[in-house]
Amino acid sequence: MNVWFTEYQNNDLIIGCRMSQVLHHEKTPFQDVMVVDTFLLGKMLLLDDVIQTSVGDEFVYHEMITHVGLNTLPNPRRVLVVGGGDGGAVREVLRNKSVEKVTHCEIDRGVIEAAQKFLPEITYDINDPRVELIIGDGIKHVMENKNTYDMIIIDSTDPIGPAVGLFSAEFYQSVHDALTEDGLFVAQTESPFFDRDFIKRIYKDVDSIFPMARIYLGNVPTYPGGLWTFTMGTKKHDPIKVDASKITALDTKFYSPEVHGAAFVLPPFVKALMK
Amino acid sequence: MNVWFTEYQNNDLIIGCRMSQVLHHEKTPFQDVMVVDTFLLGKMLLLDDVIQTSVGDEFVYHEMITHVGLNTLPNPRRVLVVGGGDGGAVREVLRNKSVEKVTHCEIDRGVIEAAQKFLPEITYDINDPRVELIIGDGIKHVMENKNTYDMIIIDSTDPIGPAVGLFSAEFYQSVHDALTEDGLFVAQTESPFFDRDFIKRIYKDVDSIFPMARIYLGNVPTYPGGLWTFTMGTKKHDPIKVDASKITALDTKFYSPEVHGAAFVLPPFVKALMK
Numbered sequence: 001m002n003v004w005f006t007e008y009q010n011n012d013l014i015i016g017c018r019m020s021q022v023l024h025h026e027k028t029p030f031q032d033v034m035v036v037d038t039f040l041l042g043k044m045l046l047l048d049d050v051i052q053t054s055v056g057d058e059f060v061y062h063e064m065i066t067h068v069g070l071n072t073l074p075n076p077r078r079v080l081v082v083g084g085g086d087g088g089a090v091r092e093v094l095r096n097k098s099v100e101k102v103t104h105c106e107i108d109r110g111v112i113e114a115a116q117k118f119l120p121e122i123t124y125d126i127n128d129p130r131v132e133l134i135i136g137d138g139i140k141h142v143m144e145n146k147n148t149y150d151m152i153i154i155d156s157t158d159p160i161g162p163a164v165g166l167f168s169a170e171f172y173q174s175v176h177d178a179l180t181e182d183g184l185f186v187a188q189t190e191s192p193f194f195d196r197d198f199i200k201r202i203y204k205d206v207d208s209i210f211p212m213a214r215i216y217l218g219n220v221p222t223y224p225g226g227l228w229t230f231t232m233g234t235k236k237h238d239p240i241k242v243d244a245s246k247i248t249a250l251d252t253k254f255y256s257p258e259v260h261g262a263a264f265v266l267p268p269f270v271k272a273l274m275k
Numbered sequence: 276m277n278v279w280f281t282e283y284q285n286n287d288l289i290i291g292c293r294m295s296q297v298l299h300h301e302k303t304p305f306q307d308v309m310v311v312d313t314f315l316l317g318k319m320l321l322l323d324d325v326i327q328t329s330v331g332d333e334f335v336y337h338e339m340i341t342h343v344g345l346n347t348l349p350n351p352r353r354v355l356v357v358g359g360g361d362g363g364a365v366r367e368v369l370r371n372k373s374v375e376k377v378t379h380c381e382i383d384r385g386v387i388e389a390a391q392k393f394l395p396e397i398t399y400d401i402n403d404p405r406v407e408l409i410i411g412d413g414i415k416h417v418m419e420n421k422n423t424y425d426m427i428i429i430d431s432t433d434p435i436g437p438a439v440g441l442f443s444a445e446f447y448q449s450v451h452d453a454l455t456e457d458g459l460f461v462a463q464t465e466s467p468f469f470d471r472d473f474i475k476r477i478y479k480d481v482d483s484i485f486p487m488a489r490i491y492l493g494n495v496p497t498y499p500g501g502l503w504t505f506t507m508g509t510k511k512h513d514p515i516k517v518d519a520s521k522i523t524a525l526d527t528k529f530y531s532p533e534v535h536g537a538a539f540v541l542p543p544f545v546k547a548l549m550k
Contacts, residue, residue, distance in 0.1 A: 004289065006289070006291075010315070011293065011314070012292060012293040012313065012314040012315035013290070013291070013292060013293070013315050014279065014281070014289065014290065014291030014292075015288070015289065015290060015291075016281075016288070016289030016290075016291065017287060017288060017289075018286065018287040018288070038287065039286070039287040040285070040287035040288050040469070057468065059544070060542075191496075193332065193496045194315070194496075219494060219500075219501055219502040220501075221466075221468045221469075221499070221500030221501055221502065223501075224496070225494075225496030225501055226494055226495075226496055226498075226500055226501010226502055227494040227496065227501055227502075252543060253542065253543050253544040254542040254543070254544060255542070256542065256543050258540045259540055259542055261537075261540070262536075262537040262540035265533045265534055265536070265537035266534075267335075267528065267529040267530070267531065267534055268527060268528050268529070268531050269334070269528040269529060
C-alpha cells in the first residue's frame with residue numbers, strides 16, 4: 001500500500017513514513033494525538049503531526065535522556081519526568097536500582113491513555129508502586145517543589161506551542177531550585193544541524209544558572225537530521241568524569257558505559273555552540 | 276516557493292527538501308546527475324534521485340571518510356579514491372601533509388564536470404599537481420595496481436545498480452592486494468538502523484580478508500536515519516589505538532582528534548552487527 005504520513009520537520013525539510021493504518025486519533029485540549037502503524041519503525045506516536053517516538057527507534061531517545069544523567073549521580077533516589085507522556089523515559093528510569101520514586105508530570109492525559117492502550121512496548125507499568133503520575137502543568141509542579149528531586153528530565157515536544165515555557169531561563173531556574181543540592185537535569189534540545197541559535201541560547205541560560213552545563217549527543221533517526229542534542233545542568237557531579245567501569249551495565253541498545261563518555265565528545269561544529 | 280525534491284530513501288521512508296531551482300540535469304551513460312539548490316542545505320548533488328552530498332552538510336561525510344583512516348597511518352603517501360565524483364573526499368585527503376599523490380578514479384565524467392562547474396565549494400582544484408584523475412572503472416583500476424596505495428577510500432553510491440561490485444568480497448580482496456603492506460581502506464557502508472544485514476555481511480567479508488576490520492560512525496543528516504557506518508579493513512595499524520594527542524589538528528567541523536576515538540565507540544545495537 002502507498003499511504004504516507006508526512007511531517008514538515010521545518011520550513012525546508014520533510015520526512016515521510018509509509019504506513020498501514022491510523023490506530024488512534026484524538027484532539028485533546030492540548031494537542032492532536034495520533035498513533036499510526038508504519039512499515040519502517042512499527043507503531044509511531046505523533047503530536048500535532050510531529051513524530052515523537054516509535055517502537056522501532058525509541059530506545060535511542062529514551063535510553064539517552066535517562067541513563068546518562070542517572071549514572072552521573074552516585075545515588076539518584078527521586079526522579080521527576082516532565083512531559084514524556086509516551087512513558088518511555090519513566091520506563092528507563094525504573095530500570096535504575098537506586099531509584100525509589102519517579103514522579104511523572106504530564107499535562108495531557110490523552111497522551112498517557114494513548115500510550116497505555118496503543119504503545120505498551122514503550123510505556124511503563126502504570127501500577128508500579130514507585131511511580132507517582134500527576135496530570136498537570138510541569139512548570140507549576142517544578143515551582144511548587146523545592147529541593148525535592150535528584151534528577152529532573154524534561155522530555156518535551158519541540159519549542160513551539162505548549163512546550164515553549166519548558167525552554168525558558170525562568171523555568172531552568174525553577175528546575176535548579178527543585179533539585180537537591182547535588183542534583184542535575186537533562187532536557188532534549190533539538191538538532192545541532194538545524195537549531196544552532198536555539199541550542200546556543202539554551203546552553204548559555206543553563207550555564208548561567210548551574211555550576212556546570214554540558215551538551216551530549218544521540219542519534220534519533222526520525223528527528224530532523226538524526227543527530228540530536230541533550231543539555232544537562234548539574235550542581236555537583238560532572239557527567240564527563242564518570243568512571244565507565246563503575247556503571248552498572250543494563251541490557252540497553254544505544255546507551256552503554258562506553259557510549260556515556262563518547263556522547264560528550266562533540267564535533268567542532270557542535271562544540272562551537274557552547275562559546 | 277513550494278517546490279520540493281523528494282527522495283525515496285527506502286521502500287518505507289521519504290526525505291524531502293524545499294528547493295529553489297534545478298541548476299543542472301544530465302543523463303550520463305551511467306546515471307541521472309542533478310544539482311539542485313535547496314533552502315536547507317544549499318546546493319545538493321543527486322545521482323539517480325538519491326542525495327549524495329550538499330554544501331551545507333558535506334563536511335561530515337568527507338571529513339569522516341578521509342581523516343579517520345589518514346590519521347591511523349603514520350605516513351600515508353599514496354591514496355586512491357574510488358568514486359566520490361563530487362570531489363569532497365579528494366579535497367580532504369589533500370589537506371593531509373603526508374600525502375604526495377591522490378589518484379581519483381571515478382567512472383562518470385559527468386559527475387566530475389558537474390562538481391567542477393556547480394559545486395566548487397565541495398570539489399578540489401583539478402590542477403593540483405598531486406592529483407591524478409582517472410575516468411574509469413574503479414574495480415579494474417584496483418585489480419591492475421598491486422601493492423600501490425597506502426589508503427583506499429571507496430566513496431560509492433548505495434549498493435544498488437552500478438555500485439554493487441564495490442561491495443563484493445572479491446573487490447575487497449582486490450583492495451587488500453592493491454594496498455601496501457601496512458595499508459588500509461575505508462568504505463561508506465550504509466545505515467545501522469535500516470541496513471543491518473548488509474552491514475553484517477560487509478563486516479564479515481572484510482574481517483575474513485583483512486587482519487583487522489573496524490566499524491565507525493558519523494552523522495550525515497541527509498542520509499536515511501542520519502547515523503551512518505564506515506567500515507575499515509586494515510593490515511597493520513589499529514585506528515582505535517591512535518594517540519589523539521599525536522594527530523595534527525586541522526580546521527575541521529566534524530572530525531577532530533577526540534572524535535576520531537569516539538567514532539569507534541559503538542552503541543550495543545551497532546556492535547551487535549560485528550558478531
